[in-house]
Amino acid sequence: MGGMTGNSSALDPAVAARLKRNADGLVPAVAQQYDTGEVLMLGWMDDEALHRTLTTGRCTYWSRSRQEYWVKGDTSGHVQHVKSVALDCDGDTILVKVDQEGPACHTGTRTCFDADVLLSAP
Amino acid sequence: MGGMTGNSSALDPAVAARLKRNADGLVPAVAQQYDTGEVLMLGWMDDEALHRTLTTGRCTYWSRSRQEYWVKGDTSGHVQHVKSVALDCDGDTILVKVDQEGPACHTGTRTCFDADVLLSAP
Numbered sequence: 001m002g003g004m005t006g007n008s009s010a011l012d013p014a015v016a017a018r019l020k021r022n023a024d025g026l027v028p029a030v031a032q033q034y035d036t037g038e039v040l041m042l043g044w045m046d047d048e049a050l051h052r053t054l055t056t057g058r059c060t061y062w063s064r065s066r067q068e069y070w071v072k073g074d075t076s077g078h079v080q081h082v083k084s085v086a087l088d089c090d091g092d093t094i095l096v097k098v099d100q101e102g103p104a105c106h107t108g109t110r111t112c113f114d115a116d117v118l119l120s121a122p
Numbered sequence: 123m124g125g126m127t128g129n130s131s132a133l134d135p136a137v138a139a140r141l142k143r144n145a146d147g148l149v150p151a152v153a154q155q156y157d158t159g160e161v162l163m164l165g166w167m168d169d170e171a172l173h174r175t176l177t178t179g180r181c182t183y184w185s186r187s188r189q190e191y192w193v194k195g196d197t198s199g200h201v202q203h204v205k206s207v208a209l210d211c212d213g214d215t216i217l218v219k220v221d222q223e224g225p226a227c228h229t230g231t232r233t234c235f236d237a238d239v240l241l242s243a244p
Contacts, residue, residue, distance in 0.1 A: 018238070023145075028150050028164060030152055030164065032159075032161055036159065037154075037158070037159020038159070039154055039161065041215075042150060042152065042210065042215040054240060054241050082243070083242075084239065084242045085240045085241040086236075086238055086239045086240060087238040087240060088163065088164065088235050089227050089228070089231075089237060089238070091238070093164040095161050095235040105211050106211070107211050109211075112210040112211045112212070113208040113209070113210050113215075115211060116140070116210070116211070117207070118137060118207045118208060119176050119206055119207040120206045121204070121205045121206060
């Protein structure tokens, strides 16, 4: 299980009731630069990460590799300031519009999708 | 398991080697309108769905609920014409830029993220 369960999180119960989590209790969260529209990265949130993202103004994920909460930018300085948060129609994906400081990707590129382009139409 | 395994798909083996799939053999795929930057929806692809997306010009997902390939628009008419495809730095997320005909969401809204806004900064 990723992080806390819905029941032990402070997430608004009305929101928690709409969330559809995977077997690990997580929901994919797409981070998008609010003004340019760039898709920056995809992370994972449990109820508590979503709660913190909604209430702290800083995008917070659940790190599957480290099994801990991860406030984007705490280590790198590449903070994501939260502008808006929406659930999709099924409640199984989160879209967070952010203002990204510096590169979003740990490789140093602006987005995580810059380096491995498989197809680009002419 | 979602759909075929990597070994039985015609996906370029060099791409298949970079894909990191979940326990069901699937990778999340973010569909974005190529010109406006709107994040339209998130679907799931296995190797074969990615192969078809790369080679047919039509966005193709694996439907987890129906357990079958799903060419977006085949039923609804709301086709996604593929403009570009990229993997992220970890190979565990796909970004597909598309030209979306009509609404992307089965509810009739332009994107799947239009109806359930949890937070919107002033």
